Amino acid sequence: MSATLFLMAMAAFAAPVSGTARVHGSGDPVAGLTLRVDGADAGVVTDARGRFNLDLPEGEHELLFESIDYERVEVTLSVPVAEPVDVFLEPTTGYEVVVESFRETANTTRHVVDAEMALETPGTLEDSVRLVQSLPGVSVQREYSPGQADLSVRGSSPGENRYYLDGVEVPYLYHFNQYASVFPTNQIDTLELFPSTFSSAYGDAVGAIIDARSVQKRPDALHGGVGVSTVMVSGSVLAPLKEDGGWWVSASGRRSYADLASDATAQYPIWPIFGDFSARAGKGSEDRSVQLFAWGANDAYARAAGELDLLDPAEAQVAPSFEYHRGFQVAGVQVRRATEQGSREHVFAYVHDRLRGELTSNGSELLEESALTHRTRVARTLHDGLRLEGGGELRAGMTRLAVVDPGFDAALVSSEAPALARGVPVDASLGRVSGALHGEAHLYNQRLRFMPGVRLPVDSERLLLPEPRLAVRWRAGEQTALKLAGGWYQQLPRTEHLFERTDVLSATTSWQASAGVEQTVAGRLELNLDTYAKELSHPWVVPPDAPIFAVDKGHAWGVELVARYRLRETFFVWSWLAVARTFTQAEAGGELVPASGDQPISAGVVASWTLSHGWNIGFRWRYGSGLPYTPADGSIYDAGRDQWAPLYGAVNSERFPAYQKYDLHIERNIALRRWSLALYVEGWYVPKRSAQLYPTWNYDYREQGWVMGPTFLPLLGGRATF
């Protein structure tokens, strides 16, 4: 019997039955779902909004809802029914193997993090950027140590990396210097790390590139959620403004709440407050879209400038405090278009970044930058075997730096107010225009892909040379690929370092090369072996209490072995072992010494299982050789102030003990009809011999000790989404 005759027969003595099919846990409508009645061969199909309508004769009927993507549901109805029938379906468990290797990109070494991994990897506190710290090539830093916010990738110094969100450079990565990144995870779709030898699409960096993309998929229905963790609350909403096509909007925000619950202390007169927000409005499809966006972050606190415990009571009463405010706002528009032949993307944005630090004793710093930025990316396949990619970027900004009355106490706040600590009074503004044109050709056949490229940078500060790039990928077999990449890279100091200089500015340049093998086993298990080498000329050194200066050279090399396996939404594991060295000079003409990110051995394992009934268990282990630091070797006693100024020993001549950390994450997702609830508990364990956060010295710097972090810490959190 055909579907039409069946329905006509049913309609003869029928009562109307209507309803909606939805996904259990989110309430999303399920379109294209087949509904069969009483075992009939044919049935009706739900529409784009998950609705169905049919007429059934009085009496009992069996309705069967089925789809390959959902568990089948059988409903027994007694017709007539008084209300619409809402049916909720469970998605079937997928076994999609995700293979990251063999991507045809000139960024031959590439690590990808997506939201699923960020949410389910322990120790990351749902923070995408923290997950980057579990990737090979990224120095394993001590959790909550002062240096943790400074990503060192393949030995790079923190200032040598660049971070982007949707094509706009992010002024800073972390709240409160280290706790949580400024990217809310639920807004991030993917985050890519290019540790070195990146393509011509990126520049003004001799370190690494982190390029994050936000979620830009049009929602089918209203979604949102709230979350709470040990230190933050968050909320988000995502909704279509029209049901069929048209604009959609999203907004999210996070805020710390300890300041609401805690009283100010002598050490923290203003308890730390931080938050971030994101708002978007978009229209279109994957092929053609426009999006308006605004996002930003802010941090504020006041702390005692020194360690009050080390001061006598009268000193502690009058000890200066330091008030810190930092925040940035970005607003812009993104336009995308994609066809079978190619794609095009334009991003225009306005960026405002402001830092203000003030000591109550004397000294303040104001660093403020406003910039208009533009980035264009174009890709086009001319014919089979030739593809061109290119684009350009431009940044025009004005930076103002005002350092007033720097005094003796300024050295205490060098990490938060570096210009104040450098001690050079200044009140000036500096305009700067920079940008680049870049192009890349992909010449390929079934086996070989040859990708030469060039980047033509420009900067109002000085003339820059073209930067050649080359990447080659060769599919040696169905499951094996060899890759080579190299190039020449340039980077100028950031604008805020230019105010104190009167001499000619030089660029840091770097020759970089990498080679590797990608091997899959049975199409599932990925094994990657990467090697790299970098040679730097005139790298910049940013001391905490003196103007920036250049040394002659530095170099880095390493070998990284990675194993990876992933079943989407079910299981992922990766492990790595890296052997690497990074050297630089402490002063021009001096001997090479270990760089701050020099970590001879690092290793780790990350695994996550999504079990039945909504359970998820994750485990992470990381190990890293101790990072170097410069010891204090006595002091000079300033008899007029009765204070001691440290005399430092050989740069980076001492090392922290090796570091290990274990993280365990247990989460239960409870899917209700139109919303779901996730509750998690995490625990971290750091062996006591690894629990040093940073060295500290007694009053005259002749006795060194360690500030120890916690060895065990439980964390709780939860989120509700609809």
Added chain:
Amino acid sequence: MLLSILSLLACQSPFGTDRHHLEGFRVAAARAVPDADGWSVSAALVVDGHLWSDQAVALRWYALPDRAALATLSVSAPADAEGPVAHLSGATVGVGLIATGPAGDERRVWLEPSTTAIALRDVTVERVDGVTVDALTAEDLTVDARSAWVGTPDTSVPAGGAATLTAVTEGDTLRTARWMEIGEPGELLEIDGTRSSWLAGSILVDGEEVLERTIAAPGPVSLLVLALGEAGGTDFRAEELWVGPPSQGLFTASGRWIGVEPAVDADAVRGTLVADDAAPTGLALTDAVAFDPLLEPLDPWGTEALPCVGVSGPFDPSWLLDGRCVRADLIGRVVGVSR
């Protein structure tokens, strides 16, 4: 400095010493006094935890443009002046000192001299009755609470008791006084720029909770006080007080305590210097007799014959504090002391 909320859980290992306690080899203070054509420079030296030494400390003084120059200065660089109580000619932005102790330890000191001098004339000690270490709470130790303690002038403090110390200066306004003690017999808790509490014992507090109390042993306690003037001048002075009843035969010589045997009640006493490691000055006077210096016109004090001073006047135990005299050269010398 910790910037993370969660890292507030971190704890810090305690150090063996803090700046209040004078131990080992240390330059505890320095001063530069303007004179006719430059500066008279000297330093307060602590050697092996004493305000005296049996061996000389090598002191090399330099006129330098900034502190950074001192940091990179070679110890073999020719000094502009050497020795204790040296003279630097002419004007200078800063004074650098490289002190090398008897064991070869080196200390570097920086001082920016000021033409506006400050003089630390006296240190008053007032015993605070009714305050004992055994009964103190964290609330009692606040600056406001200790500021209200009422004392009686007395350089003797009962074991477990408390005293208020006050620096008395002349010349420039006192910006702040720094207080130090030899060893760790007690505990110094500053009140303000001129005063400090001193406990004849110690108390360890964590927040509102008292974790530990100790009582000081009877005996002499040496204090070193540094005065920092508003204009940048400095001065220093040693002072003694006694935990418990003071022993017999104590003589205050030029403000410093020295044991005298036998006890002599006179304004001027002559005797033979002997070593006494337990004494604050490292010295005691034996075969002591009263004498009238006016009746002995030729070096009545015996100090002209001392190789380290060669001046006429009462013997001053503080000559060991700035290193101009070493104890070994004074043993067996007959000198006179005056109140």
